Amino acid sequence: MRDARLVDKADFDRVFADNQRARTDFVMVMARPNQAGYPRLGMIVAKRLLARAVDRNRVKRCVRESFRLVLPELPACDFVVRLIAKPIPGDEARDLSRTFKRAGQRAVAKWPTVASLDSSTATPESPPTNSVPFNG
Numbered sequence: 001m002r003d004a005r006l007v008d009k010a011d012f013d014r015v016f017a018d019n020q021r022a023r024t025d026f027v028m029v030m031a032r033p034n035q036a037g038y039p040r041l042g043m044i045v046a047k048r049l050l051a052r053a054v055d056r057n058r059v060k061r062c063v064r065e066s067f068r069l070v071l072p073e074l075p076a077c078d079f080v081v082r083l084i085a086k087p088i089p090g091d092e093a094r095d096l097s098r099t100f101k102r103a104g105q106r107a108v109a110k111w112p113t114v115a116s117l118d119s120s121t122a123t124p125e126s127p128p129t130n131s132v133p134f135n136g
Helices: 009-017 053-073 096-110 112-121
Strands: 020-023 027-033 040-044 077-083
Touching (some): 009 027, 009 040, 009 077, 020 096, 027 096, 040 053, 053 077, 077 096, 096 112
Antiparallel strands (some): 020 027
């Protein structure tokens, strides 16, 4: 799952420059097809919306879990989730899985050539793993 994260500023900038969006009451999901061949996630949770770190971390955990659950169904896109309003505790991830799918479908529809290149190079269902087989 760690390989399925956006960490470079250039990756975030590419998604911000041109993307397809879907939103819920609390979050906006931006998506753009990538060359990695599997879905990747980036998050923006502003301190001005949630001042306490424990609240920001709870939202991030909920977003990561929603992403993990729909990972096999998502196209090979970079997803950036931005918190746009203060969520009600326990309601952070409502409709988020459907929002991931909707943003990914819009991105693939807008850039079909990029999406077809990605699907021919790798399988979008599973990000690469760095696990070493156990021989003992």
